[in-house]
Each structure stands twice: as structure tokens, then as C-alpha cells.
Amino acid sequence: xxxxxxxxxxxxxxxxxxxxxxxxxxxxxxxxxxxxxxxxxxxxxxxxxxxxxxxxxxxxxxxxxxxxxxxxxxxxxxxxxxxxxxxxxxxxxxxxxxxxxxxxxxxxxxxxxxxxxxxxxxxxxxxxxxxxxxxxxxxxxxxxxxxxxxxxxxxxxxxxxxxxxxxxxxxxxxxxxxxxxxxxxxxxxxxxxxxxxxxxxxxxxxxxxxxxxxxxxxxxxxxxxxxxxxxxxxxxxxxxxxxxxxxxxxxxxxxxxxxxxxxxxxxxxxxxxxxxxxxxxxxxxxxxxxxxxxxxxxxxxxxxxxxxxxxxxxxxxxxxxxxxxxxxxxxxxxxxxxxxxxxxxxxxxxxxxxxxxxxxxxxxxxxxxxxxxxxxxxxxxxxxxxxxxxxxxxxxxxxxxxxxxxxxxxxxxxxxxxxxxxxxxxxxxxxxxxxx
Amino acid sequence: xxxxxxxxxxxxxxxxxxxxxxxxxxxxxxxxxxxxxxxxxxxxxxxxxxxxxxxxxxxxxxxxxxxxxxxxxxxxxxxxxxxxxxxxxxxxxxxxxxxxxxxxxxxxxxxxxxxxxxxxxxxxxxxxxxxxxxxxxxxxxxxxxxxxxxxxxxxxxxxxxxxxxxxxxxxxxxxxxxxxxxxxxxxxxxxxxxxxxxxxxxxxxxxxxxxxxxxxxxxxxxxxxxxxxxxxxxxxxxxxxxxxxxxxxxxxxxxxxxxxxxxxxxxxxxxxxxxxxxxxxxxxxxxxxxxxxxxxxxxxxxxxxxxxxxxxxxxxxxxxxxxxxxxxxxxxxxxxxxxxxxxxxxxxxxxxxxxxxxxxxxxxxxxxxxxxxxxxxxxxxxxxxxxxxxx
Ligand code: SF4
Ligand code: SF4
Numbered sequence: 001x002x003x004x005x006x007x008x009x010x011x012x013x014x015x016x017x018x019x020x021x022x023x024x025x026x027x028x029x030x031x032x033x034x035x036x037x038x039x040x041x042x043x044x045x046x047x048x049x050x051x052x053x054x055x056x057x058x059x060x061x062x063x064x065x066x067x068x069x070x071x072x073x074x075x076x077x078x079x080x081x082x083x084x085x086x087x088x089x090x091x092x093x094x095x096x097x098x099x100x101x102x103x104x105x106x107x108x109x110x111x112x113x114x115x116x117x118x119x120x121x122x123x124x125x126x127x128x129x130x131x132x133x134x135x136x137x138x139x140x141x142x143x144x145x146x147x148x149x150x151x152x153x154x155x156x157x158x159x160x161x162x163x164x165x166x167x168x169x170x171x172x173x174x175x176x177x178x179x180x181x182x183x184x185x186x187x188x189x190x191x192x193x194x195x196x197x198x199x200x201x202x203x204x205x206x207x208x209x210x211x212x213x214x215x216x217x218x219x220x221x222x223x224x225x226x227x228x229x230x231x232x233x234x235x236x237x238x239x240x241x242x243x244x245x246x247x248x249x250x251x252x253x254x255x256x257x258x259x260x261x262x263x264x265x266x267x268x269x270x271x272x273x274x275x276x277x278x279x280x281x282x283x284x285x286x287x288x289x290x291x292x293x294x295x296x297x298x299x300x301x302x303x304x305x306x307x308x309x310x311x312x313x314x315x316x317x318x319x320x321x322x323x324x325x326x327x328x329x330x331x332x333x334x335x336x337x338x339x340x341x342x343x344x345x346x347x348x349x350x351x352x353x354x355x356x357x358x359x360x361x362x363x364x365x366x367x368x369x370x371x372x373x374x375x376x377x378x379x380x381x382x383x384x385x386x387x388x389x390x391x392x393x394x395x396x397x398x399x400x401x402x403x404x405x406x407x408x409x410x411x412x413x414x415x416x417x418x419x420x421x422x423x424x425x426x427x428x429x430x431x432x433x434x435x436x
Numbered sequence: 437x438x439x440x441x442x443x444x445x446x447x448x449x450x451x452x453x454x455x456x457x458x459x460x461x462x463x464x465x466x467x468x469x470x471x472x473x474x475x476x477x478x479x480x481x482x483x484x485x486x487x488x489x490x491x492x493x494x495x496x497x498x499x500x501x502x503x504x505x506x507x508x509x510x511x512x513x514x515x516x517x518x519x520x521x522x523x524x525x526x527x528x529x530x531x532x533x534x535x536x537x538x539x540x541x542x543x544x545x546x547x548x549x550x551x552x553x554x555x556x557x558x559x560x561x562x563x564x565x566x567x568x569x570x571x572x573x574x575x576x577x578x579x580x581x582x583x584x585x586x587x588x589x590x591x592x593x594x595x596x597x598x599x600x601x602x603x604x605x606x607x608x609x610x611x612x613x614x615x616x617x618x619x620x621x622x623x624x625x626x627x628x629x630x631x632x633x634x635x636x637x638x639x640x641x642x643x644x645x646x647x648x649x650x651x652x653x654x655x656x657x658x659x660x661x662x663x664x665x666x667x668x669x670x671x672x673x674x675x676x677x678x679x680x681x682x683x684x685x686x687x688x689x690x691x692x693x694x695x696x697x698x699x700x701x702x703x704x705x706x707x708x709x710x711x712x713x714x715x716x717x718x719x720x721x722x723x724x725x726x727x728x729x730x731x732x733x734x735x736x737x738x739x740x741x742x743x744x745x746x747x748x749x750x751x752x753x754x755x756x757x758x759x760x761x762x763x764x765x766x767x768x769x770x771x772x773x774x775x776x777x778x779x780x781x782x783x784x785x786x787x788x789x790x791x792x793x794x795x796x797x798x799x800x801x802x803x804x805x806x807x808x809x810x811x812x813x814x815x816x817x818x819x820x821x822x823x824x825x826x827x
Contacts, residue, residue: 102788102801104773104781106503111782140744145569149533149737152569153782156739156750160786165744170570172579173530175539190568190579197574197741204744351540376503379533379778386499387540 013076014246014304017285018278020271021247027254027267028073032132038063039136044206047138049155050323051146052169053195053340055218055260060202060210065135066257067114067158074113075301075408077131089302090131091408094120108377109408111154118161138164140205142198146171146349148380167201169194175350179357180326183345191341199337216333218260219340226328228268229255235275236319237365240284242275245295245317246307252323290314291429292366296358296388297373297381298322300403302410309419313426319365321358354384355391362398369429371422374402376412399432401425438655441643445684448646452484453522455648462524462595467511467538469706469733470529470567472584472726474611474716477649478603479591483527485645486511486520487683490808499541505776506806507681508534516545525594527587529565532737532779539564550594559594563587571731571752573741581727588723604722612715614649617656624660625701626764629669634677634700635690636670641707642687672699673826676761676797678787679705679772680780686804688811689772689818696815698822702764704757706736736779753783754790761795768825769799770818774806798825 016022039045046057046064057064074090091109094116099105101119103112117134121127127134141164143155152168159166171194172187183191199210236243251271254264278284293310295317300306307317326347332339347353362370370392375381385402392398401421405413444451456463464476465486476483488510493500496513514520526546530536539562548561566583568576588599621640624631640659644652662668675698679686682705690700714732717725740750761769769791773780788799800821804810 101785103785104775104803106776107778107781141749145739149569149779150782152739153737153779157782157786159749164748166742166749168570168739168741170568170573170576170739172566172568173536174566175536175564186579186582190575193575194573201742201744351537374501376501379504379776382501382503383534383537385501387544 014250014307016247016250018243018247018251018271018274020267020274021243021250023267024251024253027258027263028069029132031258035063035065035136036133044139044202044208045136046140046142046202047135047155047158048142049144049151050256051144051151051171052142053344054257055215055222055340056195056198056202058258058260059215059218060199060206060208062140062202062206063136064257065138067117067135067154068110069253069257070117070131070135071110071113071408072301073131074117075109075410076304079129081131089410091302092411094130095409095411106377108148108150108154109406109412111150113408115154115158115161118158122161138162140165140167140202142167142169142201144169144171146173148378150379165201165205167198169198171344173349174345174347175353176348177352177356179348179353179360180346181348183342187345188338188341191345192338195337195340212336215336219331219333219336221262221265222260223328223331225255225259225265225268226325228265228272229325230327231272232268232275233324235272235279238279239292239366240282240286240289241292241316241318242278242284244285244307245293245299245320246304248320249299249304249307249323255325256323285316286311286314288314289316291368292316292318294318294358294362294365294367294370295320295373296322296370296385296400297375298378298407299373300405300410300413301408303413303415306403306418309422310426313430315369315426315429317371318367319361321361351384351387355387358388359391359395362392362396367398368432369425370398370400371425372400372402374404375407376404377406377409399425399428438659440647440651440655441639444643444647445639448484448487449519449522451646452482455482456522463522464525464527465520465523466527466529467508467535468529468531470531470730470735471527471565472587472730474604474607474726475584475588475591475599475723476527477610478607479595479597479599481524481591481595482648484523486515486526488681488685488806489514490685495545496541499545503776504534505532505680505774507683507685507774508532508538510685510806512538512541512545515542520546525559525591526562527565528562529567531567531735532777534776536564559590563590567730569737569739571733571738571740576731576741577724577727580731581724584723584727584730601722604726605718608716608718608722608725610649610653612718613653614644614656615715617653617660618644620660621656621663622702624663627666628674628765629671630674630699630701631663631666631668631670633670633690633694634675634703635687635694638682638687638690638700638703638705642683645707670699672697673822674699674701674765674767675822676701676764676766676769677703677705677772678757678769678780679703680774680777681705681806682707685806685808686772686774686811688808689770692811692815692818693770693822696819696822697826698768698818701766702760704734704760736783754787757787757791758795761791761797766797768821769797770802770821771799772802772804772814774804 078087095112097116098112141159254267258264389400463482473483493513495516528539677700716729734756802814
């Protein structure tokens with residue numbers, strides 16, 4: 001595969017339905033500002049990944065940064081914060097730097113962008129020439145084995161480049177029939193040992209002692225937040241849909257990256273209240289909702305306007321399974337580490353688990369069509385795409401369409417082709433009429 | 437080369453079917469070196485490695501997206517077309533992202549119903565092993581031992597026989613002999629002049645994954661005796677080859693390199709060489725020893741437990757790469773990475789820099805698509821590289 005001809009696509013922002021969604025940006029900016037201030041004051045910085053148990057950082061006083069999130073940020077920002085469209089996006093600049101070092105262009109855009117940032121910063125010595133002043137230089141790099149191999153190898157590679165201590169939380173890959181199942185004892189034992197070892201690792205890097213009471217405090221906030229997020233998911237099932245996928249992705253940051261804090265809880269509590277009001281008043285994303293869509297996979301961060309594309313046909317994106325949490329079992333404050341291990345191992349990660357889960361979501365959210373984000377650079381997302389498409393049609397009579405690209409590297413996105421395909425898909429859905 | 441090796445390589449399916457017929461025993465296929473073959477051997481099963489072929493995909497393409505490694509797709513395609521129908525079971529470890537997903541597709545495209553009890557399959561046709569991502573650490577051995585115990589129990593149910601510690605120990609003895617013999621072959625390849633060509637060494641290695649180990653050991657012993665007498669010599673620029681899944685398709689590389697005036701003297705090819713030299717411990721619980729040995733495999737997709745003060749980040753991939761270069765007097769390193777083989781693709785720039793900086797050896801990167809045509813396209817670059825070194 002080769003990167004398509006240099007193209008500067010005209011990408012657009014999404015239109016927000018809910019007020020709370022406009023507050024995420026302030027949340028992110030505050031975290032970067034705190035990070036730079038914390039770095040200057042000598043507070044420990046970790047680079048970590050989305051699938052990590054963030055409460056561990058908050059209980060240990062570590063400021064976490066997330067290369068995946070940084071890559072998404074780079075997908076919308078141009079150098080120096082300019083809006084001049086002749087200046088390429090930062091994601092493209094960093095991805096290119098990685099490719100020049102022989103990182104293959106089929107590798108995940110998150111990996112190429114973050115690695116390119118490291119390469120560029122090491123080359124120039126300037127760590128701030130990046131969106132929001134860049135991620136502060138890390139004191140440790142912590143990843144997990146779940147979902148993909150890329151995150152393991154990529155974080156290992158960054159640790160080697162930066163000469164920084166590295167830890168990988170190994171999470172057993174559980175495959176079974178269905179979506180959730182109780183993990184076996186030896187699986188919980190192993191993952192719990194990984195959490196303990198990770199805490200020891202952080203203790204050694206930071207000199208801070210692990211305090212179970214502090215972890216319990218963070219977990220209390222995380223659980224309260226998760227409960228509110230479950231309420232939000234219930235509200236999102238309403239017809240007409242009160243909030244769409246652009247807002248879903250646009251508001252995932254606090255829950256994904258700052259779980260275990262009061263401010264994260266406050267964010268979602270406010271969002272829940274707003275949604276509740278919309279549902280009570282019957283306010284939808286658009287006036288006349290004619291068909292409801294599910295977005296499978298991760299978004300094209302450089303073009304969030306795509307989530308409003310179907311509105312002219314009366315179509316709305318209702319639900320996106322990525323980044324949304326499962327309900328958690330009750331708290332077990334007497335053994336918080338096993339509690340984390342247990343809840344994280346509930347969900348199966350096999351292909352069958354993914355397919356079953358999407359079928360379930362489509363029924364819950366009264367979906368009539370699915371857009372499959374066909375991320376040609378992300379194996380875990382793209383591999384199940386064909387099976388999902390076939391299962392949706394066979395089991396539920398739901399059609400789907402593929403949307404090819406990368407998450408952050410807009411050079412792999414062919415705007416014309418995509419919109420032609422989406423138009424045809426909208427016609428197809430309108431002809432089929434609403435799902436029974 | 438020994439005729440029996442060649443015969444097996446030429447028609448591996450026929451060879452396995454003949455063995456099955458003659459011995460009235462089961463044959464299991466497995467993907468990837470991480471499979472604990474010894475447990476299968478202990479159960480009187482012949483483990484054969486599943487490989488792909490140069491043929492165009494016929495069935496798998498309807499299920500797999502084009503953005504994944506074609507080697508794994510080819511393995512699945514052959515199975516879906518019935519080529520692997522002689523297998524009585526298939527073992528799929530959680531190795532790379534695509535291999536672990538094959539567990540699903542194999543069940544879909546090669547459906548087999550085994551005996552059930554209360555709706556639960558006693559021994560699935562496709563056996564998945566949740567191999568850990570980390571090779572080292574406090575509890576990893578306990579965890580993996582547990583996984584292997586479950587694997588062994590499933591086999592016992594399916595085969596309706598017990599696999600005793602004695603059975604395991606017997607299998608370990610056979611495999612240890614195999615590792616030692618392959619270790620001797622490796623030592624011989626350090627010599628100059630080189631007593632065996634790269635492609636012949638590859639044939640020995642490839643055949644070892646397809647034929648009973650006892651037979652392979654016997655043949656290899658004879659071969660080693662001949663080689664150590666030093667009557668033969670293969671000449672050429674000494675090359676280290678690092679390549680994704682090197683089966684009959686990618687092995688064309690050996691011929692291209694030799695035609696260009698080079699000889700592969702050592703390799704890292706996701707094809708068994710990973711663990712030669714390391715024997716399985718024989719003093720203690722055999723299942724623990726098998727698990728421990730399996731965790732020592734130097735797979736590009738695995739990682740390690742580190743310690744901030746003494747071992748901040750993993751270095752084992754580089755350490756092993758270095759050991760595959762040093763002592764072999766390698767003059768050049770060729771990396772052949774199949775498209776979408778992500779673990780190799782991510783570690784490449786680091787390994788390249790280390791090889792250049794610490795060993796001052798030139799490195800060539802080639803990308804391919806697991807096709808003979810793709811290999812032809814890189815022929816010119818290989819020729820230029822070998823010529824540049826050979827002067
Ligand atoms: S390959 Fe996919 S799952 Fe893995 S880091 Fe990239 S986007 Fe995330
Ligand atoms: S060649 Fe690479 S991508 Fe393909 S199956 Fe092997 S490890 Fe996986």
C-alpha cells in the first residue's frame with residue numbers, strides 16, 4: 001500500500017448537538033497546561049495508552065499523557081495553531097517524519113504520528129513545537145497488551161528511543177461465545193499481579209508509596225462516573241436520538257483518559273442532566289429523524305464533520321461502540337486490585353465477541369444502517385469488518401457501508417470516493433424504510 | 437540434500453497423510469512456533485506446522501480484508517479449500533493479531549463438530565492457547581502453565597487418553613535431541629568456508645516442522661556427520677536474514693541471495709530457528725518445563741517485564757539479533773518484512789540502527805507481499821546489495 005498522492009482535503013468540524021460537548025476542549029487544554037506546569041515542578045509524567053487502568057496514575061500522583069490522544073489532537077491542528085489551510089496538519093508532518101525513518105506507511109496512524117513527534121523532538125531538541133506544546137517528556141512509558149500488538153511494540157520502541165523505563169500490563173486475551181463472561185481465577189490472578197507489578201514499577205520511578213485507600217478513593221469516582229455513563233447510554237437509546245456519534249467521540253476524553261477523578265465525574269453528570277432534559281422534551285439531533293446509524297470503529301479525527309453528513313437525508317449517527325464502557329460489577333473496596341482485574345477481563349476480545357457485541361448494540365439502539373470505519377492501518381478494527389457486515393445483513397437485515405482511511409493521517413482518506421459511497425448508502429436506507 | 441527431506445518438502449500434505457495411514461494415529465496442524473508441540477507429541481499425535489502456498493487466494497478473500505498479512509491468509513485459504521482436511525485438530529496460539537483472529541475464521545470456514553457434554557465441546561477442533569504477551573515476570577509462568585494444563589486436558593478429552601508425566605518426559609527427550617542437533621548445525625554454519633548452503637540449511641529446518649522428530653533426528657545426525665567432515669563448501673557473501681514467516685514461498689529469498697553471490701549463514705525467520713539451542717529442563721515438573729521453554733521463544737511480538745533501575749526497557753530482540761550476527765561473520769543483514777507484519781515493521785528501525793552502529797554491518801530493508809512475483813521485484817536490490825559488500 002502506498003500513501004496516496006499528497007492531497008489536502010477540506011475537512012470539517014462536526015456540528016455539536018449538546019452543550020457539554022463544547023466543554024471537552026477546555027478539559028483537554030487544562031490537562032496539557034497542568035502537564036507542562038507539573039513537568040516544570042518535577043511531577044512525574046507517564047505516557048500511556050487508552051486501554052490502561054487510569055486510576056493507577058491518579059492514585060499515585062502521576063500525570064498521564066496518551067500518544068493516541070496526542071495523535072488525534074495532531075490530526076486537527078496545524079503547526080503553530082494556524083488555520084491557514086496551506087499548512088499541513090501536524091499529524092501529517094509527524095507521520096512523514098516516521099516514514100522517513102522507515103516506519104511502514106501501513107502502520108497505525110497513532111503510532112506513526114507519536115513516533116514522528118519523538119523523532120522530531122529528539123532531532124531538534126524542541127519538545128514544544130507541537131499542538132498544545134506537545135506531550136511533556138515522560139519519566140515512564142506504560143502500555144497494555146490488550147487489543148493490539150502495535151501498542152506493545154510501539155511503546156517499547158519509544159522507550160528505547162527515549163531511554164525511559166517501560167512497563168507493559170499483560171492482559172490475557174479471552175475468547176468465548178457471547179460478549180461478557182466471568183473470568184477464570186488464574187486469569188484474574190495473572191492480571192492482578194500485573195497491576196501490582198505496575199504499581200511497584202511506578203513506586204520505583206516516582207518514590208511515591210502505593211496507598212490502597214487512595215486507590216479506593218479514585219475507584220469510587222471511577223465507579224460513580226461509570227454509573228452516570230451507563231445512564232447516558234440508556235438515554236442515547238431514545239427516539240429521536242438526543243446526541244450523536246460526533247458528540248460521543250467528542251466527549252470520550254474525560255472518561256477515557258481521566259477516569260478516577262471528580263472532575264471527570266462532574267463532566268458526565270452534567271452531560272447526563274443535559275441529555276435527560278433533551279429526551280424529556282423530545283429534542284433530537286435533527287427535526288425529522290428518518291434513519292439511525294451505528295459507527296463501528298474509531299473516527300476519522302481529521303474529519304469529524306462526516307458525522308453530520310447524513311443529516312440532509314434525515315439520517316443520524318446514534319451510537320459508536322468504541323470507547324463506551326460496560327456496566328461494572330459492584331465495588332470490592334477490600335481488594336481493589338482484584339476488582340480492577342476482574343472488571344477488565346469480563347469482555348471477550350475474539351472476533352466472535354466483537355461481532356456478537358455489534359449485533360447486540362444494533363438492536364439496543366434501533367439501528368437501521370451501519371458505517372464501518374474501515375481503518376486500513378488498524379488491524380483490530382479492520383479485521384472483523386467483513387464478518388460484521390455479513391452478520392448484520394444475515395441476522396438483522398441491516399446494511400452497512402465501509403469507509404476507508406486512517407484515524408489521523410488524512411492522506412489515506414479519499415474524500416470524493418467516500419461521499420459518493422455514502423450518498424448511495426443513504427439512498428439504499430431511504431428505500432428500505434425504517435427498521436421494524 | 438537428503439531425499440527424505442526433499443520428499444517431505446515437495447508434498448508435505450501427502451507425507452502427513454501417509455504417516456497417518458501407516459501409523460493409524462492423529463495429525464494436528466499448528467500455526468506458529470509458540471505452539472507447545474511436545475504436548476501433542478506426548479499424546480502420540482504428529483504435529484505439523486501449517487504453512488501457506490504461492491497460489492492465489494480462492495476462499496479466504498471473501499472473509500479477510502486485503503489489509504492483513506497474506507501469509508496467514510494463505511494458510512486459511514488452503515484450509516477453507518479442504519487442503520488441510522487430513523488434520524484431526526488445529527492449534528492456534530495467540531501470537532500476532534492476525535494469527536489469533538484465525539481461531540474465529542478457522543471455525544467458520546472449516547466447521548467440525550466434536551463430541552459435546554451438556555452443550556459444551558469436549559475438545560474443540562480448533563484449540564486456542566492464550567499465550568501471554570510478556571515472556572518474563574513474576575506470575576507469567578503460573579499463568580501460562582495453567583493455560584497449558586487446560587490445553588492438555590482438552591486434548592485428553594478429545595483423544596480419550598491420559599497424557600502422563602512420563603509421556604511428556606519422553607517427548608521432551610526427543611525434542612531436546614532435536615534442539616541439540618539443530619544447535620550443532622548452527623555451529624557448523626559459523627565456519628568458514630561454509631559447509632552447507634543457506635538454502636540447504638533452511639530445508640532441514642523447514643522439514644523439521646513437517647516430519648516426526650524421531651525421523652528428522654535420525655536423518656539430521658547422518659547429515660551432520662557428513663558436514664563436519666568438511667568435504668563440501670558453499671561460498672558467497674555471508675548474510676544474516678531476518679524475514680517474516682519463511683515457508684516455501686518466502687524461501688525463494690535464499691535462492692535469490694545465492695544466485696546473487698550471497699549465502700545466508702544465520703536467520704530470524706519466524707520458523708523454528710527461534711529456539712534452537714535451548715533445551716527443555718528435565719529435572720522437575722515436565723509441564724512447567726515445557727511452559728518455561730515456550731516462554732523463552734524470541735518472538736518479535738512478545739515483550740518483557742522491566743525494572744526501572746536495572747533493565748529499563750526490553751533489549752532481548754536486539755541481544756538475540758546480535759547473537760545471530762556475531763560469531764557468524766555476517767557481512768550484511770537483509771530484512772524482508774511482509775506487508776502488515778507490524779511487530780517486525782515497528783522494531784526494524786531500532787534494530788537497523790543498532791546493527792549499523794554497534795556492528796558496522798550494512799542493512800537492506802525489503803518489503804513484500806508473500807508472493808513469488810513480489811520476490812522477483814526485489815531481486816535487483818538484493819543483487820546490488822550483495823555486490824556492494826562483495827566488491
Ligand atoms: S492499531 Fe488500532 S487498536 Fe492498535 S493502537 Fe492503533 S488504532 Fe489503536
Ligand atoms: S508473517 Fe507477521 S503478520 Fe503474518 S502471521 Fe506471521 S507474525 Fe503475523
